[in-house]
Amino acid sequence: MIDIALLRNEPELVRENIRKKFQDHKLPLVDEALALDSRRRALQQEGDTLRAARNTLSKQIGALMKEKKTEEANAVRAQVTANADRLAAIEAETNEVSEKLKAVMMRIPNIISKDCPIGRDDSENVERKRFLEPKVPDFEIPYHLDILEKLAGIDIDSARRTSGQGFYYLTGDVARLHSAVLAYARDFMINKGFTYCIPPFMIRSDVVSGVMSFEEMDGMMYKIEGEDLYLIGTSEHSMIGRFMGQTLDEKQLPLTLTSYSPCFRKEKGAHGIEERGIYRIHQFEKQEMIVICKPEESESWYEKMWNYTVELFVSMGIPVRQLECCSGDLADLKYRSCDVEAWSPRQKKYFEVGSCSNLTDAQARRLNIRYKTEKGSVYAHTLNNTVVAPPRMLIAFLENHLLADGSVEIPEVLRPYMGGQSKIVVK
């Protein structure tokens, strides 16, 4: 949600931003918002004036009643009553106009970074940089599910029986590897100065509707029956929700947090659940990082954050690249965003394993997350990024560390988390 003052003062800038995102159908929203805003202000003025009059008259009634001048009091009371209908009408219209304005403002996209490449959709995203050489071995890399089965690391058939499609049992060394990656990622972020946090895995509906749109909610969130609770789709939901409506102290910033949680997603629409594998599933685990900082610091945090993910993958010997989202592929709340993609030697291309976003003050304004300064309170900037999300990350891991004999090598950094084990062998 952008600042209404920006829209008032520089509507052309807002329109230009909409054009850059190829959302020309949203251009009329600017004038709609301006009209609703001026109507809302007029209503507030009239309402405030009427309320001021009512407050004054009510006070007179009180004084008259004390002097037992009942008749005079009744006369004044009649005056107030005369205005009551008008005030009620104004209040009703104010609510209506405010809600409409909010709905329109929510659809107007955040101003994007001047560094954001202009493009229509994901096909125009821009590769910025590669890390480690993407290699293709001289033997064939099987589909990840086949690798996992050879290692006795997965049982999808049982998961289908107990839970349906989109679930899995990870077993043995592979399950241990999964936990090892998370533990390593956790310590990696703690060493970067982030505070580790385990958040609630369920959140109330008011938090859900604060952190996402209704469409996203419908497509992603599982509701707990008979309770006002939803399973989180990412720990970002509970981590950002933690600060909803809060005014932080300037001294607390930047808040640099890394959180672990399981994530639950319906994955309705899009490409849906994959039948063969663990690429897109209903349940996975994720180490996440979020930063809440002052506006002037968010650009540099953005750079640091995606680089942490790159550094983590490189330390595990997985080639990655940074793919900058173009204007048309950028979600409306985002100022700038990039994906970290891992190399798949089987597909001979990169695929998404993480996503880093700077939302500037758009999310903070929507959720009312501010901090106090000497001059008053201002909206903070919020950023989020995936540290690592196994099991999807395991696909890249297995493909890049697969040996010709079907076993999988464990990189040095993970061995302490695997009891010193250097390989997972075919069972």
Place this chain on the structure above:
RNA sequence: GCAGAAGUACCCAAGUGGCUCAAGGGGCUCCCCUGCUAAGGGAGUAGUACCUGUGAAAGGUAGCGCGGGUUCAAAUCCCGCCUUCUGCGCCA
């Protein structure tokens, strides 16, 4: 989960319909007096948001956990919810 009690500022807390556009105390800030590991006096301190408006100002409205309602008027009365405390119950 059941029952009872409570939620007012940085903290404690008064307040059952108009005398509270929220008393008092502590703390904090400033000033005075004193003069040196005391003590006393005075002033300020309900954040904040929105609107109108200015050179600076100033004014208005909302705000007593949150959301509704009753009323000319709500911290106060009514309804729903949230949170905390105490006791009982259950449980990793």
